Amino acid sequence: MTKALRGLFAALALVLWTGLALAQPQPDPIDYEAWTDLASRAEQAVQEGRASDAALEDLRANVASWRDELLRAQGQNANRIQTLQSQLDTLGQPPENGEEPPEISERRAELETQLAELRAPVQRAEEAHARANGIVEQIDTVIRERQTQELLELGPSPLNPANWPPALTDLTRSLDRSWQEIIRNAEADALRREARENAPLILLYGMIGLMLILRGNHWARTGVERLRGATRRGTGVFRFAISLGQILLPLAGIYAISQAAIGSGIIGPRWTILLEQIPVWATVLLGIRWLADQTFNENDEVATLPLEDGDRKEALAYANILSVLFVARDVLHTLIDLDGYAPQTESVLQFPLVVLTGLMLFRLAQIRNRADAHLGEQDDPNGFRLRLARMIGRACLVIAVVGPVMAAIGYSQVGEALVFPAVSTLALIALVLVLQHFIHSLYFLVAGRDPEEANSLIPVLAGFLLALATIPILALIWGARVADLTEVWARFQEGFTLGERRISPTDFLLVIIVFAIGYVITRLVQGALRTSVLPKTKLDIGGQNAIVSGLGYVGIILAGIIAVTAGGLDLSSLAIVAGALSVGIGFGLQTIVSNFVSGIILLAERPISEGDWIEVNGQHGIVKDIAVRATRIETFDRFDLIVPNADLVSGQVRNYTRGNVLGRVIVKVGVAYGTDTRKVEKILLNIARDHPLVLMNPAPYVYFAGFGDSAMEFQIRAILSDINEILGVETDMYHAIAERFAQEGVEIPFPQRDLWLRNPDTLRPASGADSDTDTGQGRPAGSGQEGRVSQSAGGQRPPGDGDADGDGE
Structure with a gap:
């Protein structure tokens, strides 16, 4: 009962949590004047098309916020409206002849008036919500068209030598401005005085940063080794912690040094922007290096993509170069924002980065293709993981060629939008693989078993959730806006309309929770009946199992109906659909329905029960479970036989233990001709009576079955107290006989x-003259009977056994 009480408390807690989660405050009244003003301004901005992308994004955010409030307002007075509609349905439609009691007509008119008043704000909210949806779609369309136009805009070619000198001049001017800013600030007395005042803090930050950079690796390894001493398992987890600490501590040191430089006071606005980006750039450099080390590690137990030694070193070098190129591209974009380079300068300065990045991608893809043979030794050659790796490798080969070519033509935005997102995608995939490997190691640390050997579903589900989490990140990497993702979530929250009812994710959650509560209660009641109530009754095991199973079916069906009703889905609205599909369901699911009904019959009539020894279709076995569709029988060979319930109801079934375990055994034996039959009968009868499992009432009987071809046949027929022991009884009797x-x-x-x-x-070998002698000359040709070999029966020599011609004379 302790387990049942724990389950009951869990169910009560779930009910309480559900009530608190679903209790929502009433929405505030909508200020439609403010909404109308905002909607008009947004529509005018979209129509004129002069607003910037940033202004349009702000308008879109405001409209989306209003749209959420309007969506909540649509649920206003929902309970009262449903009650009034139920009252009107109870009154029914007015009679066609117009003859109706006045009080009924007045009541119907009063209810319709109240219903119209309650529906008015809901309809206004629905109209405003539709307008908000339209404005959001228009703004998204304008922004996407602008992004597409900017992406496909043909600019100056970086291969044009005329564009090189201005680009070099602009880059030199940016470096000179940065240097001059430091000199000017260093010569300012006020800034030097401020730096002296902040000297202790600057020195503290600087020393902490240097110590973390220089000693961070050693500290991470030492700390994790001490933690490892507490357990003998989890080598992979501690190895992962060490590798992660070796980049986090230096990153913290770099951040401390950048803050020390900013706090010195001699750093101007230009260098402040650059120094604020330094921790981000360091994260990219160290992060890609860490991912490359985890992916191409020399230890195959750590590496998520094992390679040969030469390929491993080459891949690590290319990954490090990619990290530098990625940071250089971000630095260039920062300078472009600060100094406003001309399009020619941007094209010339970005082109080398695009080309080098494409080259590194091409080389990494080639290395990955060479790794197919090594992966094939460990994984299924047709496995999903290997196919995905091949697809990504081929895509990288194409991008590595197309990106630089497009940039060389003059489509610099296209080249950059292809090459660098590909690098980010590879880094994201590597991160997912590393985290999946860490989850496997963590499972081994906690459970003490390898997840592959334990065939555990937890690491698989965790990996699936990781893969799902990467989808929005991949969308952002490849150019999606944050507003696009929020729009997907908003559409999901809106749900869909079914008839006159809007079904939202909250309704689905409510259905799942209510069904879970009903399922838990059903299982608790089943457990209480099985363990506490039914054992105290006079019902046999089969009857108890039938009651428990039937209650389970009824409880699950009721839980499903209550859950669907609680979610707001009117089952009566499905009557037309159910009627249209009834014919198709009748033909398509007739076998399933037949088995289901047969299962109900088996549970009600109980011709067989769990634990019975039955024979069906020539197979013997013990009934282990009677389910809704089929019955599971464990044969004496210890394998499960799944029999559809319809076969058990309509076919012939032998039940050897129905009601009791009494049964008859028949032991057959033959004796040689000439034996005293009365003596044989007496011997066999004594053998049957002496066996402890043979009942004396009815008494055993020896049956003289007749005269066979070679023996006189007898049978021992006896009733056993336990038919399950029939094989042992037969063996004992044959030994005794x-x-x-x-x-x-x-x-x-x-x-x-x-x-x-x-x-x-x-059959004799024919050779020379002897063959003529051995051919049987002197015998009649074609006699057809040249020889005979006889076998005796029962040790007696048959008549004529010694005759040469075998005629018995």
Whole structure:
């Protein structure tokens, strides 16, 4: 009962949590004047098309916020409206002849007036919500068109030598401005005085940063080794912690040094922007290096993509170069924002980065293709992981070529939008693989078993959730806006309309929770009946199992109906659909329905029960479970036989233990001709009576079955107290028969067989003159009976056994 009480408390807690989660405050009244003003301004901005992308994004955010409030307002007075509609449905439609009691007509008119008043704000909210949706779609369309136009805009070619000198001049000017800013600030007395005042803090930050950079690796390794001493498992987890600490501590040191430089006071606005980006750039450099080390590690237990030694070093070098190129591209964009480079300068300065990045991608893709043979030794060559790796490698090969070519033509935005997102995608995939490997190691640390050997579903589900979490990040990497993702979430929250009811994710959650509560309660009641109530009744095990199973079916069906009703889905609205599909369901699911009904019949009539020994379709076994569709039978060979319930109801089934375990055993034996039959009968009857499992009422009986081909046949027929022991009883009786017959001199015959050879001479080797002698000359040709081999029965020589011609004379 302790387990049942814990389950009951869990169910009560779930009900309480559900009530608190679903209790929502009433929405505030909508200020439609403010909404109308905002909607008009947004529509005018979209129509004129002069607003910037930033202004349009702000308008969109405001409209989306209003749209959420309007969506909540649509649920206003929902309970009261449903009640009034139910009252109107109860009154029914007015009669066609117009003859109706006045009080009914007045009541209907009053209810319709109240219903119209309550629906008015809901309809206004629906109209405003539709307008908000339209404005959001228009703004998204304008922004996407602008992004597409900017992406496909043909600019100056970086291969044009005329664009090189201005680009070099602009870059030199940016570096000079940065240097001059430091000199000017260093010569300012006020800034130097401020730096002296902040000197202790600057030194503290600087020393902490240097210590973390220089000693961070050692500290991470030492700390994790001490933690590892507490357990012998989890080598992979501690190895992961060490590798992660080796980049986090230096990152913290770099951040401390950048803050020390900013706090010195001699750093101007230009360098402040650059120094604020330094921790981000350091994160990219160290993060890609860490991912590359985890992916191409020299230890195959750590590496998520094992390679040969030469390929591993080459891949690590390319990954490090990619990290530098990625940071250089971000630095260039920062300078472009600060100094406003001309399009020619941007094209010329970005082109080398695009080309080098494409080259590194191409080389990494080639290395990955060479790794197919190494992966094929460990994974399924047709496995999903290997196919995905091949697809990504081929895509990288194409991008590595197309990106630089497009940039060389003049489509710099296209080249950059292809190459660098590909690098980010590879880094994201590597991060997912590393985290999946860490989850496997963590499972081994906690459970003490390898997840592959334990066939655990937890690491698989965790990996699936990781893969799902990467989808929005991939969308952002490849150019999606944050507003696009929020729009997907908003559409999901809106749900869909079914008839006159809007079904939202909250309704689905409510359905799942209510069904879970009903399912838990059903299982608790089943457990209480099985363990506490039914054992105290006079019902047999089969009847108890039938009651428990039937209650389970009824409880689950009721839980489903209550859950769907609680979610707001009117089942009566499905009547037309159910009627249209009834014919198709009747033909398509007739076998399933037949088995289901047969299962109900088996549970009600109980011709067989769990634990019965039955024979069906020539197969013997013990009934283990009667389910809704089929019955599971465990054969004596210890394998499960799944029999559809319809076969058990409509076919012939032998139940050896229905009601009791009494049963008859028949032991057959033959004796040689000439044996005293009364003596044999007495011996067999004594053997049957002496066995402890043979009942004396009804008494055992020896049946003289008749005269066989080689023996006189007898049968022992006896009733056993436990038919499940029939094989053991037969074995015991056969042993006793062999022993008693040997003592009494009774022979058990074996069959007599005569073998005739039509041409025995053909079996002799034919050679020379001897062959003429051995061919049987002097015998009648074609006699057809050239020889006979006889076998005796029961140790007796048959008549004529010694005759040469075998005629018995």
